[in-house]
Amino acid sequence: MKQALSLLLFVSGAALADDAAVLKCRALPDAASRLACYDAMPVGAAPALAAAPATAPATAPIAAPAVAATPEQRFGLNPVVQKKQEAQADTIQSTVAGKIDGWSVGSRITLANGQVWRVIEGDAVLPALSNPKAEVSRGLLGAYFLQIVGHNSTARVKRVQ
Structure with missing residues (x-):
């Protein structure tokens, strides 16, 4: 039981560290530096991205190809x-x-x-x-x-x- 609790605390601590890194990257105003920040994050990171709203405006979605009319x-x-x-x-x-x-x-x-x-x-x-x-x-x-x-x-x- 103690081992399971220790493992849970260890994993949650890593997740909090990853969330902090994501929030730090989100705060960057420049798209290029924000991308570089995300690229520098560890590969195995699985942060909760819904923790804070994005600061950069969303880009317009790419239009889907036209579909036949009839x-x-x-x-x-x-x-x-x-x-x-x-x-x-x-x-x-x-x-x-x-x-x-x-x-x-x-x-x-x-x-x-x-x-x-x-x-x-x-x-x-x-x-x-x-x-x-x-x-x-x-x-x-x-x-x-x-x-x-x-x-x-x-x-x-x-x-x-």
Whole structure:
């Protein structure tokens, strides 16, 4: 019991010393000297940074890249890119750009609307088709499925572009 208490006091003393170093660095007005102060701190330091408010004004956040404007253009993008409160389509319909005679895992399928989808599960052999209608639908747990209209084969796909 005494050893555990001694260890706790030792660790808390080190943490207080690290907090003092952080507060000292925060008080520096110049950004370059503040950075040099932080760089000079020990590597293993894990101070509680919320102890005091920062004295330097916060810099403006970097603007995120522009996201496609319409729900159809955002369909299939990573959910982090999409805003949660926006309405999302359940399916999109387009045509395959060019000829297609099937797919296998790893195949890339480009639609006429500019979207590129990679097959991650499933394979199909189709008759040679030129610019066939295609439908991409949302499945459960973030899955997307591509189907050529008029054919039963379905591929699980992921949007890559």
